[in-house]
Amino acid sequence: MDRVRPATAFAQLDRAHRRHDERLDGLLGAGERLASGVGGMTDVEEAIDAIGFLTRSAPRHFGDEDELVFPALATAAPAAVADLAALTAEHPALIASFAALAEQIAAWHERVPDQATAATFAAAVRDAAARYRAHAGREDALFASHAGVLTAKDGELLAALDARRGGGGGRGGGGGRGGGGGGGSRLG
DSSP states (O other): OOOOOOHHHHHHHHHHHHHHHHHHHHHHHHHHHHHHHHOOEEEEHHHHHHHHHHHHHHHHHHHIIIIIIHHHHHHGGGGHHHHHHHHHHHHHHHHHHHHHHHHHHTTTTTTTTOOHHHHHHHHHHHHHHHHHHHHHHHHHHHHHHTTTTTTGHHHHHHHHHHHTTTTOOSOOTTOOOOOOOOOOOOOO
């Protein structure tokens, strides 16, 4: 896992997007193998691990955006407020899609699901992954179009992002500890 501290708040969010994307790849692969009938317990374990990560990480990540980075960007670039509000509005549905996948996996009781159940799961994973990736792509494009606009606040934002993880001193955070998020936005 990449433990080098990003130099900007946008880079920190991009790193989270990449981690989520990697876990989605694992979840997609496991779902497809199970649905095709060639999957096994390794795929069940991959699904459990991936969704566990996503259900913990995505709400924290969205909280980072909604509570820290998006408000700072809205202040620095008021023309971005509508786009930021639209992105924030998508967060609850994305969190719900990961929670629904976790419920499906839990219903397997740590056993290989039958192919029909796995096919339903694989379709839900494809949908959730497509929606998350489209969302992250819109965020990345918005961040790229505003590169440098938060330079004066990056140190403060990175410290606040680190503090949300229980970190102290800029050494890459506290191992994933920290509060939830994804609640309301402070866009103004």
